[in-house]
Amino acid sequence: MSDFKSNNKVVNWIEERLPVFSMMQHSAIEYPTPRNLNYWWNFGSLAAVMLIIMILTGLFLAMNYSSHTSLAFDSVERIMRDVNYGWLLRYLHANGASMFFILVYIHIFRGLYYGSYKAPREILWFIGIAIYLAMMATGFMGYVLPWGQMSFWGATVITNLFSAFPVVGDFIVTLLWGGFSVDNPTLNRFFALHFLLPFIIVGLVVLHVWALHTVKSNNPLGIDMKGPQDSIPFHPYYTIKDLFGIGLFLMFYLAFVFWAPNFFGEPDNYIPANPMVTPPHIVPEWYYLPFYAILRAFTFDLPLLPAKLQGVLAMFSAILILFALPWLDTSKVRSAKFRPLYRQFFWLFLANALVLGYVGGKPAEGFLVTLGQMCTAYYFAHFLIILPILGKIEKAKPLPASISQPVVKAAALIAMIMVGLAGFGGEAQANSGEGPALKKPATAFSWEGVFGQYDKAALKRGWQVFHDVCSNCHAMKLVAYRNLADIGFTADEIKAFAAEKEVPAEPNDEGVVVNRPARASDRIVAPFANDKAAQAANGGALPPDLSLMAKARVAGPYYVYSLMLGYEDAAPEGHPIPEGKFFNHYFPGNAISMPAPIMDDIVSYTDGTKATKEQVATDIVTFLNWAAEPELDARKSMGVKVMVFLGVLTALMFALKRQIWKDLH
Amino acid sequence: MADQAHNAQPSSVDGQTRRDFLLYATAGVGVIGTGLALWPFVHSMNPAADTLALSTTDVDISTIKPGQSVTVVWRGKPVFVRHRLPEEIATAEQAASADLRDPQKDADRIKKPEWLILVGVCTHLGCVPLGQKPADPRGEFGGWFCPCHGSHYDTSGRIRKGPAPKNLPVPPYQFTSDTTVRIG
Numbered sequence: 040m041s042d043f044k045s046n047n048k049v050v051n052w053i054e055e056r057l058p059v060f061s062m063m064q065h066s067a068i069e070y071p072t073p074r075n076l077n078y079w080w081n082f083g084s085l086a087a088v089m090l091i092i093m094i095l096t097g098l099f100l101a102m103n104y105s106s107h108t109s110l111a112f113d114s115v116e117r118i119m120r121d122v123n124y125g126w127l128l129r130y131l132h133a134n135g136a137s138m139f140f141i142l143v144y145i146h147i148f149r150g151l152y153y154g155s156y157k158a159p160r161e162i163l164w165f166i167g168i169a170i171y172l173a174m175m176a177t178g179f180m181g182y183v184l185p186w187g188q189m190s191f192w193g194a195t196v197i198t199n200l201f202s203a204f205p206v207v208g209d210f211i212v213t214l215l216w217g218g219f220s221v222d223n224p225t226l227n228r229f230f231a232l233h234f235l236l237p238f239i240i241v242g243l244v245v246l247h248v249w250a251l252h253t254v255k256s257n258n259p260l261g262i263d264m265k266g267p268q269d270s271i272p273f274h275p276y277y278t279i280k281d282l283f284g285i286g287l288f289l290m291f292y293l294a295f296v297f298w299a300p301n302f303f304g305e306p307d308n309y310i311p312a313n314p315m316v317t318p319p320h321i322v323p324e325w326y327y328l329p330f331y332a333i334l335r336a337f338t339f340d341l342p343l344l345p346a347k348l349q350g351v352l353a354m355f356s357a358i359l360i361l362f363a364l365p366w367l368d369t370s371k372v373r374s375a376k377f378r379p380l381y382r383q384f385f386w387l388f389l390a391n392a393l394v395l396g397y398v399g400g401k402p403a404e405g406f407l408v409t410l411g412q413m414c415t416a417y418y419f420a421h422f423l424i425i426l427p428i429l430g431k432i433e434k435a436k437p438l439p440a441s442i443s444q445p446v447v448k449a450a451a452l453i454a455m456i457m458v459g460l461a462g463f464g465g466e467a468q469a470n471s472g473e474g475p476a477l478k479k480p481a482t483a484f485s486w487e488g489v490f491g492q493y494d495k496a497a498l499k500r501g502w503q504v505f506h507d508v509c510s511n512c513h514a515m516k517l518v519a520y521r522n523l524a525d526i527g528f529t530a531d532e533i534k535a536f537a538a539e540k541e542v543p544a545e546p547n548d549e550g551v552v553v554n555r556p557a558r559a560s561d562r563i564v565a566p567f568a569n570d571k572a573a574q575a576a577n578g579g580a581l582p583p584d585l586s587l588m589a590k591a592r593v594a595g596p597y598y599v600y601s602l603m604l605g606y607e608d609a610a611p612e613g614h615p616i617p618e619g620k621f622f623n624h625y626f627p628g629n630a631i632s633m634p635a636p637i638m639d640d641i642v643s644y645t646d647g648t649k650a651t652k653e654q655v656a657t658d659i660v661t662f663l664n665w666a667a668e669p670e671l672d673a674r675k676s677m678g679v680k681v682m683v684f685l686g687v688l689t690a691l692m693f694a695l696k697r698q699i700w701k702d703l704h
Numbered sequence: 705m706a707d708q709a710h711n712a713q714p715s716s717v718d719g720q721t722r723r724d725f726l727l728y729a730t731a732g733v734g735v736i737g738t739g740l741a742l743w744p745f746v747h748s749m750n751p752a753a754d755t756l757a758l759s760t761t762d763v764d765i766s767t768i769k770p771g772q773s774v775t776v777v778w779r780g781k782p783v784f785v786r787h788r789l790p791e792e793i794a795t796a797e798q799a800a801s802a803d804l805r806d807p808q809k810d811a812d813r814i815k816k817p818e819w820l821i822l823v824g825v826c827t828h829l830g831c832v833p834l835g836q837k838p839a840d841p842r843g844e845f846g847g848w849f850c851p852c853h854g855s856h857y858d859t860s861g862r863i864r865k866g867p868a869p870k871n872l873p874v875p876p877y878q879f880t881s882d883t884t885v886r887i888g
């Protein structure tokens with residue numbers, strides 16, 4: 040460290056006053072790293088990259104976000120629709136949260152497998168748990184910010200956890216809320232904390248790396264580096280290996296951003312928060328699901344310990360128990376490679392955690408309750424019973440004398456990640472699939488698939504259906520007339536559509552508000568002045584706003600398509616429906632207030648297409664999907680370019696990595 | 705400490721060339737990619753589509769009497785609409801434009817001589833000059849006077865004295881009828 044010398048006078052001048060260059064030389068270049076790290080050791084640096092991406096995207100999103108309950112939802116939609124590349128920033132951030140947790144979970148399980156928590160790495164492990172806790176708090180508060188239904192009800196449920204504590208519970212909850220329910224003060228403070236916590240995480244990461252560089256990296260064999268022959272300098276060997284990993288990871292991450300940006304999200308969060316109505320099935324984000332299952336596993340009251348308190352304590356304990364892990368695991372051998380019994384139990388523990396995640400994402404019913412309880416018991420038994428005993432009875436395989444060669448190859452890693460993802464995907468989709476199978480149009484919607492783009496003619500026909508039929512009852516307040524330019528209408532046509540409706544003008548010189556014709560810059564004018572007027576004109580039922588309909592339902596486009604075509608003239612036997620309602624196969628509960636909205640020839644298309652009801656349904660669904668995802672065309676075409684670019688870059692990095700590592704292998 | 709690996713000689717000169725090529729190619733592509741990836745972040749700070757769409761303001765000028773001014777909002781900035789008196793037009797036209805700091809003829813700053821339309825933001829550092837209300841100081845040249853740092857504008861909105869470098873800008877506008885002006 041002290042032997043740092045440079046030929047550059049400026050560098051030396053700075054170095055004598057602030058030794059940044061020797062510090063970088065010491066900790067990022069020369070840092071002696073075990074020569075046998077496998078690809079599971081990439082996930083720490085990947086998580087650091089993800090943290091930087093989250094902070095950057097979050098910063099630019101915050102420049103456009105409004106943390107007021109009356110503005111938050113619309114400000115997020117404005118980011119999606121009007122802010123330049125706002126959709127990209129938001130999808131990077133929203134999917135980035137899931138990616139961050141995937142990376143960190145892999146990083147944690149790598150630590151569990153190779154015994155990275157054992158002496159002398161206990162404090163390194165503690166800081167890691169602190170980072171994980173801070174991430175959970177940050178992720179939770181971030182999910183509240185869009186102020187959709189899941190945001191609101193997630194915030195309600197999670198803050199209510201604290202009410203379980205005796206005496207101080209209600210005080211804590213009121214303090215968190217800043218009121219008597221989750222409301223504007225809650226949203227404001229969550230935004231402030233959501234902005235702050237990532238920087239706390241950065242500070243913890245600095246400590247984490249500091250501790251790491253003090254005790255040095257663990258490795259797949261779990262034995263200490265015994266001399267220079269066991270180590271290689273971090274640069275260039277691990278810089279290029281980490282960069283190659285980043286290339287692979289970015290392709291994986293961006294595939295979601297560009298082609299399945301709402302894969303990890305809940306359709307309900309595209310419905311604005313409504314404190315009066317809880318969605319029928321609320322779930323936390325997937326990364327909390329195992330702990331959510333533990334929370335729900337306790338159903339019997341005990342003296343002094345009501346079930347609610349047991350669940351909350353168990354949930355917090357499930358994470359906090361990790362702090363005791365270095366002492367609960369009594370084995371002196373670190374790596375599971377040499378612990379034949381622990382290796383079995385490691386995989387059992389991982390499987391158990393995945394089952395808990397699955398149970399947490401399902402309604403608490405029937406066998407799943409019992410399964411959740413068994414898995415919860417096993418979760419704690421693993422730490423409190425199995426690990427302490429295992430260390431005493433297990434006969435470890437003989438440890439090698441010194442570190443040898445890398446063990447796991449890239450192909451094996453990729454295969455394992457794919458298997459893990461299939462699990463995550465299954466969980467994310469776990470709560471769909473109620474009700475009858477949805478109808479699909481004879482030919483797929485034009486925008487489906489990797490390269491699919493909107494069919495402009497169908498969009499124009501869909502607008503005609505919306506304009507002539509839907510807009511008599513339904514609003515579409517997030518779309519402006521000017522947006523119709525995207526689907527091929529001319530400026531004059533747009534002006535004419537806008538001028539059909541009136542909006543209140545600015546007060547005139549006498550202070551009287553008169554109406555003026557709507558302009559292209561106005562949002563599509565709603566058919567009713569307010570929700571009450573809309574309800575009064577529609578037999579008490581509020582026709583929902585259609586701006587986000589295609590994203591706000593599970594399998595949205597197919598749901599709407601099926602709903603359009605799912606009416607029966609008379610309710611089938613055994614399905615009585617109330618007066619004034621209509622029978623629809625696909626509407627939850629079957630009794631819908633909207634009469635069949637479309638039929639053959641309900642519009643006469645200006646482009647001469649025959650208006651069969653299937654055609655009309657296809658066109659209106661196309662239009663509604665455009666209204667919900669106007670960025671789709673730009674998103675996919677950017678995605679293709681980005682993927683080609685990343686493919687080239689990653690291939691180059693792979694070749695360079697092989698070249699650099701060639702002399703070691 | 706681990707220098708035997710670090711200093712290991714590449715196996716051949718060919719290997720060295722190949723390694724250099726890969727290094728420069730990877731670094732080059734990586735730098736280009738990082739640069740391209742920064743653009744969406746920067747561009748997100750530019751005006752959004754809804755902001756750009758609000759770029760016209762209609763003004764009813766039928767109620768503005770000669771000698772009067774009104775201030776309207778266009779793109780979040782004040783726009784001065786002054787119904788000039790004949791003597792104000794005369795002094796504006798007579799000024800020897802070549803002597804001005806930002807030489808411009810009055811005729812180039814108007815569409816109809818009696819209507820002067822200006823963005824009411826001082827070109828020095830962005831304050832709103834005084835001169836719209838009858839009681840306001842209008843500076844030494846009868847137009848506008850910026851109280852922040854003492855810039856004087858004439859009856860054509862041209863800078864005549866003080867620190868401002870440019871004339872008050874004329875926004876794009878058109879007379880959509882005899883009594884209305886669309887700014888933007």
